[in-house]
Amino acid sequence: MILFKKILLLISSIITLHTYAQQAAISILDSGRITSIRGLSVVDDNVVWASGSNGTIARSTDGGRNFEWSTAAGFEERDFRDIEAFDSNTALIMAVAEPAIILKTKDGGKTWKKVFEDTTKGMFLDAMDFTDKNKMGIVAGDPINNKPFLAVTRDSGESWKKMEEGTVNETFEKGEAFFAASGTNINLIEKDRGNEVHIFLVSGGMRSKFYYDNNADSLPIIQGKESQGANSIDVNPETKEAVITGGDFTNDTSKTNNCVLIKYLGSAKISYSFPQSPPNGYRSCVIYVNTDKLITCGTNGVDISNDGGRNWKFISTQSFHVCQKAKKGNKVFLAGANGKIGILSLNF
Ligand SMILES: *[C@@H]1O[C@H](CO)[C@@H](O)[C@H](O)[C@H]1NC(C)=O
Numbered sequence: 149m150i151l152f153k154k155i156l157l158l159i160s161s162i163i164t165l166h167t168y169a170q171q172a173a174i175s176i177l178d179s180g181r182i183t184s185i186r187g188l189s190v191v192d193d194n195v196v197w198a199s200g201s202n203g204t205i206a207r208s209t210d211g212g213r214n215f216e217w218s219t220a221a222g223f224e225e226r227d228f229r230d231i232e233a234f235d236s237n238t239a240l241i242m243a244v245a246e247p248a249i250i251l252k253t254k255d256g257g258k259t260w261k262k263v264f265e266d267t268t269k270g271m272f273l274d275a276m277d278f279t280d281k282n283k284m285g286i287v288a289g290d291p292i293n294n295k296p297f298l299a300v301t302r303d304s305g306e307s308w309k310k311m312e313e314g315t316v317n318e319t320f321e322k323g324e325a326f327f328a329a330s331g332t333n334i335n336l337i338e339k340d341r342g343n344e345v346h347i348f349l350v351s352g353g354m355r356s357k358f359y360y361d362n363n364a365d366s367l368p369i370i371q372g373k374e375s376q377g378a379n380s381i382d383v384n385p386e387t388k389e390a391v392i393t394g395g396d397f398t399n400d401t402s403k404t405n406n407c408v409l410i411k412y413l414g415s416a417k418i419s420y421s422f423p424q425s426p427p428n429g430y431r432s433c434v435i436y437v438n439t440d441k442l443i444t445c446g447t448n449g450v451d452i453s454n455d456g457g458r459n460w461k462f463i464s465t466q467s468f469h470v471c472q473k474a475k476k477g478n479k480v481f482l483a484g485a486n487g488k489i490g491i492l493s494l495n496f
């Protein structure tokens with residue numbers, strides 16, 4: 149009888165494990181385009197925008213069943229590494245390298261207007277983030293004369309102003325910069341009152357650091373080579389936790405120090421820990437789906453966590469650069485090389 153019960157238990161746990169694995173699956177919605185997508189912005193469960201190299205933009209208004217593909221006229225050569233969409237008509241795209249530009253559309257991507265340009269030699273924009281109300285946003289760029297470039301908008305990207313205070317006063321170390329891997333190494337969290345924000349930023353390369361408002365800290369993530377360091381940060385303001393992923397993009401199967409968990413209880417009380425079981429390789433993007441559930445992706449696959457990032461399960465060998473959850477909604481989309489766009493089935 150006891151043996152029988154044990155067998156039953158074993159069978160039921162096998163079934164649970166099996167359905168668990170089955171439930172977290174990724175379906176490919178579109179692929180086979182000459183663009184590498186690193187920008188992804190999901191407005192709600194219907195409206196999805198993506199941006200990539202060769203001036204390419206994709207937009208869906210039916211939850212990803214159909215994507216309209218287009219190129220920004222006059223900018224067909226540019227690599228739009230980040231996108232922020234506000235609704236089905238309005239979005240901003242950010243191009244890497246020189247000259248630094250940000251374009252805005254208000255007609256669903258038919259026309260794009262230049263809202264920011266900086267022709268300074270060495271300009272290289274990496275990522276943008278916006279507050280939930282979409283009005284305030286910050287764009288981060290690689291350091292020039294050892295100082296990171298940050299510019300702020302307070303009118304949904306219509307106008308931008310170079311920031312003169314805060315993190316911009318930090319002197320970056322030699323070989324320290326931002327990755328433009330998924331548009332997620334900057335994260336803004338609205339303060340409880342007023343129109344101000346907390347700024348979270350992660351750098352990588354020869355040095356990988358965590359910037360929280362005016363504080364700079366070394367990160368216990370792999371670093372010391374141009375290809376190594378933190379690529380992505382997501383913040384959960386309710387638990388005051390953050391998760392950072394990265395690794396070495398030239399050694400994408402290595403799990404060595406590729407993920408760091410942060411607890412921030414005020415700027416002077418920041419603690420760092422590693423997951424018990426880390427993601428299965430280099431990870432260019434990480435997001436909270438909710439307080440417990442997270443997803444992370446990279447060139448060698450996708451992992452999920454059900455316990456706030458402490459343990460990761462490898463669920464797919466599909467390569468993706470970026471993943472994003474609907475800002476107002478539940479769906480999670482992923483995108484990567486060759487115009488590949490996927491959707492996660494959420495029951496994990
Ligand atoms: C961009 O377009 C050029 C010319 O059509 C093509 O050769 C190249 O492979 C494309 N690159 C990517 C990654 O989009």
Ligand SMILES: *[C@@H]1O[C@H](CO)[C@@H](O)[C@H](O)[C@H]1NC(C)=O
Nearest residue numbers: 396398399400401402403404
């Ligand atoms: C790749 O990662 C593995 C495991 O962390 C490490 O042993 C190896 O030295 C790395 N290779 C290179 C070329 O960095």
